[in-house]
Amino acid sequence: QKEVEQNSGPLSVPEGAIASLNCTYSDRGSQSFFWYRQYSGKSPELIMSIYSNGDKEDGRFTAQLNKASQYVSLLIRDSQPSDSATYLCAVNMGAGGTSYGKLTFGQGTILTVHP
Amino acid sequence: NAGVTQTPKFQVLKTGQSMTLQCAQDMNHNSMYWYRQDPGMGLRLIYYSASEGTTDKGEVPNGYNVSRLNKREFSLRLESAAPSQTSVYFCASTGTGGGFSNQPQHFGDGTRLSIL
Numbered sequence: 361q362k363e364v365e366q367n368s369g370p371l372s373v374p375e376g377a378i379a380s381l382n383c384t385y386s387d388r389g390s391q392s393f394f395w396y397r398q399y400s401g402k403s404p405e406l407i408m409s410i411y412s413n414g415d416k417e418d419g420r421f422t423a424q425l426n427k428a429s430q431y432v433s434l435l436i437r438d439s440q441p442s443d444s445a446t447y448l449c450a451v452n453m454g455a456g457g458t459s460y461g462k463l464t465f466g467q468g469t470i471l472t473v474h475p
Numbered sequence: 476n477a478g479v480t481q482t483p484k485f486q487v488l489k490t491g492q493s494m495t496l497q498c499a500q501d502m503n504h505n506s507m508y509w510y511r512q513d514p515g516m517g518l519r520l521i522y523y524s525a526s527e528g529t530t531d532k533g534e535v536p537n538g539y540n541v542s543r544l545n546k547r548e549f550s551l552r553l554e555s556a557a558p559s560q561t562s563v564y565f566c567a568s569t570g571t572g573g574g575f576s577n578q579p580q581h582f583g584d585g586t587r588l589s590i591l
Contacts, residue, residue, distance in 0.1 A: 368515070392577040403565060403582040404518070411577060448518070452577060460525035461506045461569040461576035462533075467517040 364451050366466035373473055379436040381469050383449030386430070392452035393425055393432045394463065399445045408434060439473045446470050477501050481566050481583035488556045488590045496551040496586050498566030506571040507549035508533075508580065509541060511562040518565065524549050525571065556590045563587050 363386045373379045381395075392411055396404035410416045410423040410432065422435040432451075436443055449466040452459055482497045500507065509521040520533030524543040538560060540552045549568075553560060567580040 392579075394579045403584050406579045406581070409579055450580075459576070460523065460531075461571045461578065461580065462508070462520065462523060463580055465518040467515065 364449055364464045364466040366447075366449050366469050368467050368469060370470040370472055373439050373471070375439060375441060375473055375475050377439050377473075379439045379443065379471055379473070381434040381436075381447050381449075381471065383432045383434075383451075383466055384430055385432070385449075385451045385453070385464075387451070387453040388427075388430060390427075390430075390451050390453045393423070394450040394452075395421075395423060395432075395434045396448040396450060397445045398448060398468065404448055436471075439471075441473050441475055444471060444473050479566055479568055479581055479583035481564075481586050483586060484584065485587045486589070488553075488588070490557060490590060492556050492590075493552065493554050494556065495553075496564055496566075496588075497548070498550065498583060499548045500566075500568040500581070501547065502568060502570070502581065503546070504568035504570050504581075505546070506569050506576065507543065508567045508569075509539075509549070509551045510565045510567065511535065511560075512565060512585075513562050521551065521564075558590050561588060561590045 395408040398404045408423040420437045424433045446468040448468045450463040479500045505526045508523040510518040522541040524530045527546045564586045566583045569580045
């Protein structure tokens, strides 16, 4: 069974620190990787997409992908209380992307940023 | 700028009742999806529609049916609701071509469904 695994947390960091969220996936042929943020009672909101090995930066967010290790991570620099949410890792596991856009989601990591 | 619209936002049903959850997207996406989200379980795919006129089962299809009414609309039906179907239901869509997609999914606001 194809899986995506995350540490469910909760992960607690002080304001201004770096939060590091990790995700592993089982299908070596996976091509596309996404991080979603979900506030309590709200719908998932896309914050990062990554497709190639290495780092991708967008503001305070950096996504890191290592396909050889089947590992994707999200770093949040200068964490703010408003970053407190559940972060969902999602992977398109179709070989070559031929999965009709289906995503497999991890269980999510709860992040709490305390002042 | 609606994106993905779901109705209703909240619903309470009695065991055995039926209902249809509606979803519409205005982004001209080919593919649409229905998920349920339960505490500690993440998002689980119920059904999806790769393109207009096609539907297929996801991870947890039992107890549900779907209809892809046209390119914009994808509905989810509970024929005989059970307490185990109490959950938050999300509809999502993405652009695909020939089965291929590397695009993210865009989500609606969800329907919170309670079955007594």
